[in-house]
Amino acid sequence: MSDVPALRRGLAVLRLLATRPTGMSATLIARELSLPRSTVYHLLSELTEAGFAVHLPEERRYGLGVAAFELGSAYLRQDPLERLARPLLRRLADRSGFTVHLGVLHGAEALYIVKEQPARPQTLVTDVGVRLPAQLTASGRAMLAHLPAAQVRALLPTTFVDRTGRGPGNLPALRSLLSLERRRGWAVEDGYVTEGFASVACPVFDHNGRPTAAISLTLRHLCDPECDSEWPELAADVERAAVELTIRIGGRTR
Numbered sequence: 001m002s003d004v005p006a007l008r009r010g011l012a013v014l015r016l017l018a019t020r021p022t023g024m025s026a027t028l029i030a031r032e033l034s035l036p037r038s039t040v041y042h043l044l045s046e047l048t049e050a051g052f053a054v055h056l057p058e059e060r061r062y063g064l065g066v067a068a069f070e071l072g073s074a075y076l077r078q079d080p081l082e083r084l085a086r087p088l089l090r091r092l093a094d095r096s097g098f099t100v101h102l103g104v105l106h107g108a109e110a111l112y113i114v115k116e117q118p119a120r121p122q123t124l125v126t127d128v129g130v131r132l133p134a135q136l137t138a139s140g141r142a143m144l145a146h147l148p149a150a151q152v153r154a155l156l157p158t159t160f161v162d163r164t165g166r167g168p169g170n171l172p173a174l175r176s177l178l179s180l181e182r183r184r185g186w187a188v189e190d191g192y193v194t195e196g197f198a199s200v201a202c203p204v205f206d207h208n209g210r211p212t213a214a215i216s217l218t219l220r221h222l223c224d225p226e227c228d229s230e231w232p233e234l235a236a237d238v239e240r241a242a243v244e245l246t247i248r249i250g251g252r253t254r
Contacts (some may be wrong), residue, residue, distance in 0.1 A: 001250070006043070006228045009011065009033070009035065009039065009043055009163075010043050010046065010047060010164045011129065011250055012033055013029060013033070013040070013043050013044065013047065013053070014047065014052060014053070014068060014188070015207065016029060016032055016033065017029075017053065017062065017063060017064050018064060018068075019208060020063075022061070022063075023056055023059065023061035023063035024061055024062060024063075025060055025061050025062070026040050026041055026044055026062065026194075027063070029155060030223075033052050038125075044062055044070040047065070048062070048065065050065075050067060051066050051067030051068075052053050052064070052065050052067045052068050053065045054066075061250040070132075080249070081102075081104075081113075081212070081213060081249060082096075082102065082113055082114050083103045084245060084249060085113055085114055085204075085213070085215070085245050086116065086132070087100075088241045088244055088245055088248075089101075089102060089116040089215065089241065090115055090224045091241075092116070092215070092217065092237065092238070092241045093117060093118045094118065094119075094235070095237070096118070096217060096237060097118045097119075097120075098118060098217050098218060098219045099115065099116070099117050099118065099217070099218045099219075100115070100116045100215065100216065100217050100218075101114065101115050101116075101139065101215070101216045101218065102114035102115075102213055102214070102215055103137070103140070103201075103213065103214050103216060104141035104143075104212070104213045104214075105134060105140065105143050105144075105211075106131060106187070106192055107155060108134055108135075108155050108156050108157055109131040109132060109134055109140070110131065110132050110133075110134045110137040110139045110140035110143075110214075111129075111130075111131050112129065112130050112132075113128060113129075113213075114128065114141075115128050124210055126222045132193060133160070133161040133163075134155070135156060135160060135167065135168055135174050135191060136161065136163060136167045136168075136189060136192040136193055136197040137192070137193060137199065137201070137216070138186075138187040138188055138189045138200055138201035138216050139187075139199070139201045139214040139216040140214075141174075141177065141178060141181055141187040141189070141201070142181065142186065142187040142201040142202055142203045142211070142214040142216070143203050143211035143213070144174075144178055144185065144211075145178040145179075145181045145182040145203070145211075145214075146182060146203055146205075146210070146211045147210075147211065149175065152174075152175075152178070153171065156171065156224075160174075161182070163192065163193055163194075164189070164191055164192060164194070164195050166191050166192045167189065167192035173235050174182040184235075185202065185235075185239060185254075186200060186201065186202045186219075186231075186235035186239060187202075187214075188200050188201075188231050188235070190221060190238050191221075196219070196220060197218060197219065197220055197221060197222070198219060198221035199216045199217065199218040199219075200213045200216065200231055200234045200235045200238055201215060201216035201217070201234065201238065202214065202238045202241075202242035202243075203242060204242050204245045204249070204251065205246045205252055205253065205254065206247050206249065206250075206252070207250050207251055207252055208252065209251075209254065210254040212249070212251070213245070214242070215238055215242045215245065216238070217234060217237070217238050217253075219234075
């Protein structure tokens with residue numbers, strides 16, 4: 001048990017290095033983690049010997065080593081996000097009676113990687129492997145809402161795709177919508193992608209508090225402002241699943 005604090009500190013060093021692409025000095029690591037420099041040097045020595053960290057002598061900094069890359073690659077090969085999400089999406093689809101998706105950002109598009117349907121499924125344009133303009137989908141905007149404005153601007157094209165005549169048509173309109181959705185914690189699209197269908201989505205966060213995916217629920221729905229009162233209730237159900245998935249992947253809830 002005496003080794004547990006050292007393990008936790010070593011993992012904290014790795015997590016911190018993962019946030020700095022150019023590496024960090026031991027002094028800065030000690031300051032950021034509030035650890036004695038002697039402890040940090042000892043941890044870095046062990047991590048370097050094991051291949052999880054690498055010393056950059058000319059820059060007097062440390063970065064992630066090959067072993068950290070190998071772990072990350074193994075994580076991706078095992079598809080853990082999909083495997084952890086699927087049972088949650090299955091329960092949400094059964095409970096709500098609507099189709100549920102897990103989506104991730106793929107450049108300027110929302111890419112759907114998991115789909116779970118209720119007992120009586122509906123035909124949708126969204127399916128596993130389908131990509132749609134991120135600014136039109138609830139999944140895409142649920143993630144975009146929690147990215148820096150500069151990153152959103154860099155990701156999206158200068159001309160927005162228009163599928164049904166609804167949804168944000170330019171960057172200023174999108175920024176206004178993202179601001180609202182960031183404050184309330186969920187996004188909704190009503191007929192933006194396919195006429196007669198609507199979706200509600202909530203983000204899933206990684207350990208740095210950045211959006212890594214989004215869970216969405218899609219239902220047949222006619223655009224009617226009088227029906228807007230139902231979105232918060234549906235969003236609350238989706239949010240519970242998103243929070244549970246965030247916890248499952250070791251993410252940071254908000």
